[in-house]
Amino acid sequence: MAASDAREPLPQFPREFLWGVSTSAHQIEGAAGLRGPSVWDAFTAVPGRVKDGTTADVACDHYHRYREDVALIAELGVDAYRFSVSWPRVLPGGSGEVSAAGLDFYDRLVDELCAAGVRPVPTLFHWDTPLALADRGGWRLRDTAERFAEYAAVVAARIGDRAQKWITLNEPAEHTLLGHALGQHAPGEHLLFDALPVAHHQLLAHGLAVRALRAAGVTDIGIANSHGPTWPASSSAADTEAADFYDLLLNRLFADPIVLGRYPEGIAELMPGDDVEADLKVIAEPVDWYGINFYQPTKVGAPLPTATEFSGLTLPQELPFSPRELDDYPRTDFGWPVVPEAFTELLTGLGDRYGDRLPPLVITENGCSYEGIDDQRRIDYLDGHLRALHRAMEAGIDVRGYFVWSLLDNFEWAEGYRQRFGLVHVDFADPAALTRTPKASYAWLREALRAQRP
DSSP, rough: OOOOHOOOOOOOOOOOOEEEOOOOOHHHOOGGGGOBBBBHHHHHHHHHSSSOOOOOTTTTTTHHHHHHHHHHHHTTOOOOEEEEEHHHHHHSSSSSSOOOHHHHHHHHHHHHHHTTTTTEEEESSOOOOOOBHHHHTGGHHHHHHHHHHHHHHHHHHHTTTTOOOEEEEEEEHHHHIIIIOOSSSTTTTOGGGHHHHHHHHOOOOOOOHOOOOOHTTEEEEEEEEEOOOOEEESSSSHHHHHHHHHHHIIIIIIHHHHTTTTTTTTTTGOOOOOHHHHHHHHHHHOOOHHHHHHHOOOEEEEEOOSSSEETTEETEEEEEEEEEEOOSSSSSOEEEEEEEEHHHHHHHHHHHHHGGGGGGGEEOOOOOOSSSSSSSSHHHHHHHHHHHHHHHHHTTOOOEEEEEOOBBBBGGGHHHHHHHHOOEEEOOTOTTTTOOOHHHHHHHHEEEEHHHEE
16 A cells, blocks of 8 residues: 555645635747747846756647646645736736737636636746836836736736636745746746845735735635745854845845835835835735745855856856755655644744734645655645644634646746646647646545535
8 A cells, every 4th residue: 555545634724714725827828929928038048048058939738728727736736826916918018008918818717717617826926027117127116016916907907807706916925035036937037135125016016916806806815935944054143144134135125024014124215115114014015814935944154265157047156145955854846845733833933023914825836846656745745734734723823825836837937848747747748739637645635625525
């Protein structure tokens, strides 16, 4: 008997708990010629920036195969599907003229989901900034936040009658760090700490979009921020100070303004504009829930004398901290440590930090990269993290839902197609067919969800 067959059933989650799967537009849609260009199109056109030299021009061809994918979602038995809307598919120039064909696609997708009894959960921004806006300065400019609010209103006016649960932005921390500070994601800028205005303008865009969605009648709004515990490499003062600063940049910088209405001490004066306090009132527009993307904790120490490699990233020595590898834990094919207890620590730590100010939580992403269709290690990962989540809920943390990343193997950004996060295998070796094959983890999750609803 396989180890996964012998495990104890998952603990029971509340009956109203929301179960879902997640994807993003640029990673799965394809049909690149039927939308405006994004920063990722320009980034992947430069040789060497994507490890396997691929692009997302076709990806999973979800644009043409969405009915097949919705059928897979329905068969899985989840309640909801978190997808992202491609900003350049709806507004090819980033603002101005709206693409009727682009909106029509999302209209068809939402109709298909509703007909299948699956709740649509749109994300408005998952890193695919329209190239026309980026060429004018992109997220370094306040104007992009204003344009984002206009885009939010356009999409909500079209599908907001059927989609009520919305996400404004996905992982502004990673988009700031990887895309603008370190240059290892699109748009490929190497700004280091001069990227802080990018963080501010994304947060401002979030607040403006919340207002635009409310005006359009949307009643259930959150954001998807990535978070993870930060562990000092040692008890030394230097390592503890470095870990605290890393935690501030990757966790508190993106949570405090939304939850508390203020930046962490020492950050506000680094933000652009004449009146950051007025912007913070917009950023802190009340949300109905707060989304958490969790993958791993990070061990951090004092800076090392040379540039370091960490999780496939090259980190310059100018940084005032140095992430270190976590030993003694199993690893995913991405090299990320598998530490379910850190998930519990993160969630209870948020409760300790923010108390009654913390909105209800939704786990908007959690998943892992493993090769193979008989993916028992993914089953182990999901089983362990769901149990860790349940322990946090037993400790009093109000969590309302959980979305697996991801439904499909997809274009994994600078990794290309080398990392497979999907519950469903996609045969990228045959781009004409792109055959979908549910993995063992898909079958396991389907049965686990059935057991949650006796």
